[in-house]
Each structure stands twice: as structure tokens, then as C-alpha cells.
Amino acid sequence: MTMKEIVIGKSFHTEDNESELIGRAQSGDHDAFSELVRRHRAKAHHWANGFAQDPYLAEDIVQEALMKAFVHLGTLVDVTRFLPWLHRIVRNQAMMKLRRGGPYRHEQPFTSLARRISADQVDWEDVESIMTYMMSIRMQEAGSVSNPEEQIVRKETMETILNLFTCLKPRERGIFEAYFFRQHSPQEIAALFNMTMGSVYKSLARTRQKLQQERIRVFIQEHLMRRRDENASSSKILERPNIYTQRIGDSHFLGSRPSVTYCLWGMLQYTNQRNLSLAExxxxxxxxxxxxxxxxxVHIGGPFTLAGEASFNQLLSNLGFKFKVLTYLPAKPNTVTDVIHTAHSSIDRGLPVIVWDLFHAEYGIVYGYDDDTQKLNALDKLQESEVPYDQIGKGKTSEIGLIAIQEEFPIDxxxxxxxxxxxxxxxxxxxxxxxxxxxxxxxxxxxxxxxxxxxxxxxxxxxxxxxxxxxxxxxxxxxxxxxxxxxxxxxxxxxxxxxxxxxxxxxxxxxxxxxxxxxxxxxxxxxxxxxxxxxxxxxxxxxxxxxxxxxxxxxxxxxxxxxx
Structure with missing residues (x-):
């Protein structure tokens, strides 16, 4: 979502009656929300900087917090509590970034790099981590001699990154190179490209996402090449699971709540535990x-929580099998290809897999694949269709979940x-x-x-x-x-x-x-x-x-x- 530039209409010239302004924003008035941003952005930045202790990261936190506020403004029941509500969103966004490894885990400005990052500390699935590593090396290698192994790693990494750059438009590439390779600050980039600071941050965020998606695409192609080298089957479709056969309304189906256990029941129909009832x-x-x-x-996310707890993974063995479980993970290249590889191997054995967020934020079943078209056959509460391989992890939540049967586990x-x-x-x-x-x-x-x-x-x-x-x-x-x-x-x-x-x-x-x-x-x-x-x-x-x-x-x- 791209936030509009702030436009102050005639009705917004006074600072009073903020409740009315919030009501208009809740009804979809973008200008009203922009005025709310104008009034409170400085305060939000002050809060964020208090958590992050870094003005650049604070700006990033505010940008993302405001986008979340725009999306979820309709959930604000008491309009007089707008500021505490916004403060909570800023705080949660800051805590989320800090929990991921500190303020510079993914967005560290290179001017603040104080020590060298070694190759074994790099998350090779994450574009920002790779770029941070490359720049820390460039900043500290002047006049020093690197060991041969590290030089080879850097050379191969740089070649990979340059190949990924083909997915970028010229302007995107210029901004990205200015930040990561020439070490320009966001202020310098804004002046260089005649942009606002906010636009620089948005461009960098979009470019990171593009590069990460291109990296996922490359991982998928490498996985498919390995399958061809192994003479693996190129396609297989199992019999349609016996679930989601009767619709009620526009989004829910008979006997379909919660979707994780409904899909488990459907998957067991392919096994010797097919006689277990849905209640069991x-x-x-x-x-x-x-x-x-x-x-x-009483948020809608409550009923989904158990599927992410360790106790649920342990209880799955009560069904008579050992399961492979991935829970609500970010879409990284290895995770995406792991899900596709697991679907391939499981379907080849005659068993479908359960995947989170195929068509919407629920669990669904994958029961077929076609490597030539690079699509999976799948269904969930909303629809039954094909899912392109490179769309795994790009659903409503941008998260991946997987449940797959590994082997029998007899239990009395x-x-x-x-x-x-x-x-x-x-x-x-x-x-x-x-x-x-x-x-x-x-x-x-x-x-x-x-x-x-x-x-x-x-x-x-x-x-x-x-x-x-x-x-x-x-x-x-x-x-x-x-x-x-x-x-x-x-x-x-x-x-x-x-x-x-x-x-x-x-x-x-x-x-x-x-x-x-x-x-x-x-x-x-x-x-x-x-x-x-x-x-x-x-x-x-x-x-x-x-x-x-x-x-x-x-x-x-x-x-x-x-x-x-």
C-alpha cells in the first residue's frame, strides 16, 4: 500500500473535532487519514526513536506503523483513544524489529557498522543480511589482505547479487546501489534523485522485496533442475481430498472450523487412520x-494460536504418525523450496500436504504438482485452484506453514x-x-x-x-x-x-x-x-x-x- 501525500482540505484547517476526523478516516477518507498523520507523525517518531535509539530505524518503524494503522483503523472502537492505540502499534512494530536481532538486524545504516561481520554470521537467504555483509567487508578491507576462502565467497555472492539486479528498473537499481555500494545516506540519496526521504525508504523497501522474490525464483529453478537431473516425476495429481464439498455463505464451509484439524482429517483419508472421526x-x-x-x-487470531505452539506439534503424534511441521515462517528462499520439495516427495508417496495461506489466511491442502507449469493443485476454504510455485509465502499474511506426514508412529x-x-x-x-x-x-x-x-x-x-x-x-x-x-x-x-x-x-x-x-x-x-x-x-x-x-x-x- 502506498500512502498518499498529505493534502489538507478546508475542513481540516482546525485542530478541533479529531473524533470526526477519525470517523471520516475509518470510512475510507484518505485525506482525513493524511491529516491525522500530519498531526501526530512527529509524536510517533519520538516514540519510535525512544525504542530504537536510531533516527533512521525510527523512521522505518513509523512508516510501517502508519501503514498498519491505516489498514486497521476500522478496528478502533473508541475514537477518543486514538493516540494510545497508535502508540501501541508503534511500540509493537518497534519491539518486533528489535526482537529480530536488534535495531540493525535487517536495516543497519552502514555508517554505524563498528565491527566486521564474518561469513558464518550471514543469513544467506536474506538479501539485506547479504548486503550488510558485503558492505562491512568493503568498508574494512582497504589495506588489508582477506583470506582466499572469504574472497571466493564474496566473489560468488557479488555475482549472484548482480544477476539478481536484472529484475530491477534502472531508477530502483541506482537508488539501491547508492545506498548499499556507495554508502550514501538516505538524505544524500533524496537530494541526488530529487526525492523525499519517505520515498527513499519506500524505494529501498520495494527493491529489497523484489530482490528477495527474485532470489526465491532462482532457488526454485535450482530445485527443479536437481529434480530433472534425478529423473524425478514431472507431475502427479492425487484424488481430490474429501473436504470443502459444501459451501455456506461466501467464505466458510460445513465442518471447516478450525481449518488445520479439518485439513488433517482430510489428509488422514489417504492413510490407515482414515477411520478417525473429525471429533477424534x-x-x-x-x-x-x-x-x-x-x-x-477478542481478536480473530486467537483460534489460530494453538497450531503455532510446541504442544500442538507433540500432540500430532497421537494420530499415529510423525509429522514435519513448519509454523508461520517468513517467506525465505530455502523455506519456500523446502515446502515445494516436501510437497513433491509427499505427493509422490501418495500423501497430500497441508500448507498455510494458499488463497487466504487459513490452512489448505496441496494434492498435486506440475513442474512444467510450476503450479500446485490446492484447495482451502475460499477456493480450489492452482498455486504457482513462486506464490508460496506471498498470501494474505506473507507467512508459510506446513504439515506433512513423515512416517508411521504407532501409539497405543x-x-x-x-x-x-x-x-x-x-x-x-x-x-x-x-x-x-x-x-x-x-x-x-x-x-x-x-x-x-x-x-x-x-x-x-x-x-x-x-x-x-x-x-x-x-x-x-x-x-x-x-x-x-x-x-x-x-x-x-x-x-x-x-x-x-x-x-x-x-x-x-x-x-x-x-x-x-x-x-x-x-x-x-x-x-x-x-x-x-x-x-x-x-x-x-x-x-x-x-x-x-x-x-x-x-x-x-x-x-x-x-x-x-
């Missing part, structure tokens, strides 16, 4: 008993249940919170409290709340059905007293959450500001929590008996 898959992987709530707004039923119950106990009573890019997150019983507090504090965003309600209602329905199935299993006749208590509790929780989802129907979301609706919602959440708390006690007693 959701239960054995912990999803049916999970709840993650992001405090401020008791061991799988104990593994599940240990995870359920740990998850359910965990009251600690942690920060995410979407806000502070809590899980288990504490998540119900956070959800009720969001209603009391009038912080509910209708779409987010409705999505959480319908997802967790469905998940608790799977927990109920899983426990009911165990009641009919003669092997657990001695455990019937605890299983029956747990089943009744999770049935109560599921019913309360289903009623909540009807009160705030997805996707429209109902009216979470209506006092009667809020009172009813809090009552239902309290009922769901109390029942689940009792259910956890019953499951803990059952676990202890199984262990004995």
Missing part, C-alpha cells in the same frame, strides 16, 4: 479442549489419551498471558475471564467476537462428542463415572457457547453494545467457564487413574 482428530490434537483469547478485542490408545490429558490440564489452568502481534493473549479458564472483561469494557469488535464464538462452540462440540464416544468403549468401563461427569460438563460448555454464537451470529456479529446482549453474553461465558472448570477436575481424576 480435534480432540487428540488438543484443539477440541483449547481456547485462546486476545484480551483487548492409553498413551495417546495420557498425552492429551496432560496437555489439557496444562492448557486449562494456565493463567499466564503473553504478548502477540495482535495483543495480549490468555488461554484456558483465564480466557473466559478475558472474554467477559472485553464485554464489560466495551472493547468487543463484532466480527472478531462472532468468529471466536462460532469456532469455540464447534470445538467444545467436538470435545463433547469425543467423550461420549469413550463412554461406549468397554475398555473404559471402570472410568465411566469420571467420563460421564466430563461429558456432561463439556456438553454444558458447548451449549452455552452455541447460544453465544446465535446471540452474535457469524459473520455479521450482532450488537455487542446492546446492554441486554452484553449481560446475556457474560452470563453464558460464566456458565461455560464453570462447567469447563468442573470438567477439567473430572478429566484430571481420570488421568490420575489411568496413570495408576
Amino acid at each position: 482428530v480435534n480432540a487428540l490434537t488438543g484443539q477440541a479442549f483449547s481456547i485462546h483469547i486476545i484480551k483487548e478485542t 490408545r492409553k498413551s495417546a489419551l495420557l498425552s492429551l490429558l496432560d496437555s489439557v490440564m496444562e492448557h486449562g489452568i494456565d493463567a499466564e498471558s503473553r504478548n502477540t502481534g495482535d495483543g495480549e493473549l490468555v488461554r484456558g479458564l483465564a480466557a473466559y475471564d478475558a472474554w467477559m472483561d472485553a464485554f464489560r469494557g466495551d472493547r468487543i469488535i463484532p466480527f472478531f467476537n462472532a468468529y471466536n464464538a462460532v469456532v469455540y462452540a464447534e470445538l467444545r462440540g467436538y470435545a463433547r462428542d469425543f467423550l461420549f464416544g469413550l463412554l461406549d468403549d468397554s475398555e473404559y468401563e471402570r472410568d465411566r463415572v469420571w467420563l460421564e461427569v466430563a461429558w456432561n460438563c463439556y456438553k454444558t460448555t458447548a451449549n452455552a457457547l452455541y447460544e453465544l454464537s446465535r446471540l452474535f451470529p457469524f459473520p455479521m456479529g450482532g450488537d455487542p453494545k446492546n446492554e441486554q446482549a452484553v449481560e446475556k453474553a457474560i452470563s453464558l461465558l460464566r456458565q461455560a467457564k464453570e462447567a469447563e472448570q468442573e470438567g477439567l477436575i473430572a478429566l484430571e481424576k481420570w488421568r490420575d487413574r489411568l496413570k495408576s
Whole structure:
């Protein structure tokens, strides 16, 4: 997204009535948002510089924070809280950059390089890291003799970079070379090319992205050349997965939430575990008993959190296989080619793979490939189509996730249940919170409290709340059905007293959450500001929590008996 130049219209000449200005910006008025930027940019830069302690990096943080603010302005419920809201976005953006290895991990101005970077410290998948290495060498090699191995590495790296430059337009290349090779400051480049400082930063960011995408393309071509040298199959399409066959509305399908376990269930149809039900898959992987709530707004990202936790990776073995799992990774050349290579080898063995963010921010299944057209056959909630190899990692989130079966991992039923119950106990009573890019997150019983507090504090965003309600209602329905199935299993006749208590509790929780989802129907979301609706919602959440708390006690007693 390119932010417009600031244009101050007649209605913006006064500094008063900022709430009206924010309202206009929320409705899509770019000029109104530009005026908000004019008023608060200096303050945002001051905040960013306080975190980064570097004016150049602070400018980068502000640019990206303002773009995020523009995209997410519609989520701001209380317009009088605009400045604290903007401060939080700036802070999160700064923390994200600093967590990636310090203020200069990816955008270090070369004038501040104080020491030599060795070849083994370079991220050879990342263009900025490579360029930083090259420039640190150039700055410090004058009058010194480098060792022969390092000279060869530099020569090969420089040749690779120069080849990548063919994807750039002449002006882009000139700006990039001025910054990376001639060590000009952004101010000098702005004067040299008659640009604003903001335009220099945008050009450098676009150029880095272009070079990184070109590098990914080169990696893919090298991977395909290796396959041809090995006389590997050039194409294969498996039978279509038996998922996403009935549509509801424009974006959701029958039995499709959450998408990660729905896709797992679909993938198991190709294996000797094809008889596992959808409820069993959701239960054995912990999803049916999970709840993650992001405090401020009950953000839509909460239900996706478990798939990124180590406990989920461990619980996957309860399905009878060892899995290869990549979770929400940035699109780097080796990661992209790893996903494509894994898809090739898995499909050749007759097994599809699960990939994150194919057509939109959900999990989908890849079940075919064609190296000649360089496309994958795939489907997710939104569509069924072909995905070009070089589009992997370029979806809505610009992240990559992968789940692929590696080999069989026989596990007896008791061991799988104990593994599940240990995870359920740990998850359910965990009251600690942690920060995410979407806000502070809590899980288990504490998540119900956070959800009720969001209603009391009038912080509910209708779409987010409705999505959480319908997802967790469905998940608790799977927990109920899983426990009911165990009641009919003669092997657990001695455990019937605890299983029956747990089943009744999770049935109560599921019913309360289903009623909540009807009160705030997805996707429209109902009216979470209506006092009667809020009172009813809090009552239902309290009922769901109390029942689940009792259910956890019953499951803990059952676990202890199984262990004995």
C-alpha cells in the first residue's frame, strides 16, 4: 500500500473535532487519514526513536506503523483513544524489529557498522543480511589482505547479487546501489534523485522485496533442475481430498472450523487412520479442549494460536504418525523450496500436504504438482485452484506453514489419551498471558475471564467476537462428542463415572457457547453494545467457564487413574 501525500482540505484547517476526523478516516477518507498523520507523525517518531535509539530505524518503524494503522483503523472502537492505540502499534512494530536481532538486524545504516561481520554470521537467504555483509567487508578491507576462502565467497555472492539486479528498473537499481555500494545516506540519496526521504525508504523497501522474490525464483529453478537431473516425476495429481464439498455463505464451509484439524482429517483419508472421526482428530490434537483469547478485542487470531505452539506439534503424534511441521515462517528462499520439495516427495508417496495461506489466511491442502507449469493443485476454504510455485509465502499474511506426514508412529490408545490429558490440564489452568502481534493473549479458564472483561469494557469488535464464538462452540462440540464416544468403549468401563461427569460438563460448555454464537451470529456479529446482549453474553461465558472448570477436575481424576 502506498500512502498518499498529505493534502489538507478546508475542513481540516482546525485542530478541533479529531473524533470526526477519525470517523471520516475509518470510512475510507484518505485525506482525513493524511491529516491525522500530519498531526501526530512527529509524536510517533519520538516514540519510535525512544525504542530504537536510531533516527533512521525510527523512521522505518513509523512508516510501517502508519501503514498498519491505516489498514486497521476500522478496528478502533473508541475514537477518543486514538493516540494510545497508535502508540501501541508503534511500540509493537518497534519491539518486533528489535526482537529480530536488534535495531540493525535487517536495516543497519552502514555508517554505524563498528565491527566486521564474518561469513558464518550471514543469513544467506536474506538479501539485506547479504548486503550488510558485503558492505562491512568493503568498508574494512582497504589495506588489508582477506583470506582466499572469504574472497571466493564474496566473489560468488557479488555475482549472484548482480544477476539478481536484472529484475530491477534502472531508477530502483541506482537508488539501491547508492545506498548499499556507495554508502550514501538516505538524505544524500533524496537530494541526488530529487526525492523525499519517505520515498527513499519506500524505494529501498520495494527493491529489497523484489530482490528477495527474485532470489526465491532462482532457488526454485535450482530445485527443479536437481529434480530433472534425478529423473524425478514431472507431475502427479492425487484424488481430490474429501473436504470443502459444501459451501455456506461466501467464505466458510460445513465442518471447516478450525481449518488445520479439518485439513488433517482430510489428509488422514489417504492413510490407515482414515477411520478417525473429525471429533477424534480435534480432540487428540488438543484443539477440541483449547481456547485462546486476545484480551483487548477478542481478536480473530486467537483460534489460530494453538497450531503455532510446541504442544500442538507433540500432540500430532497421537494420530499415529510423525509429522514435519513448519509454523508461520517468513517467506525465505530455502523455506519456500523446502515446502515445494516436501510437497513433491509427499505427493509422490501418495500423501497430500497441508500448507498455510494458499488463497487466504487459513490452512489448505496441496494434492498435486506440475513442474512444467510450476503450479500446485490446492484447495482451502475460499477456493480450489492452482498455486504457482513462486506464490508460496506471498498470501494474505506473507507467512508459510506446513504439515506433512513423515512416517508411521504407532501409539497405543492409553498413551495417546495420557498425552492429551496432560496437555489439557496444562492448557486449562494456565493463567499466564503473553504478548502477540495482535495483543495480549490468555488461554484456558483465564480466557473466559478475558472474554467477559472485553464485554464489560466495551472493547468487543463484532466480527472478531462472532468468529471466536462460532469456532469455540464447534470445538467444545467436538470435545463433547469425543467423550461420549469413550463412554461406549468397554475398555473404559471402570472410568465411566469420571467420563460421564466430563461429558456432561463439556456438553454444558458447548451449549452455552452455541447460544453465544446465535446471540452474535457469524459473520455479521450482532450488537455487542446492546446492554441486554452484553449481560446475556457474560452470563453464558460464566456458565461455560464453570462447567469447563468442573470438567477439567473430572478429566484430571481420570488421568490420575489411568496413570495408576
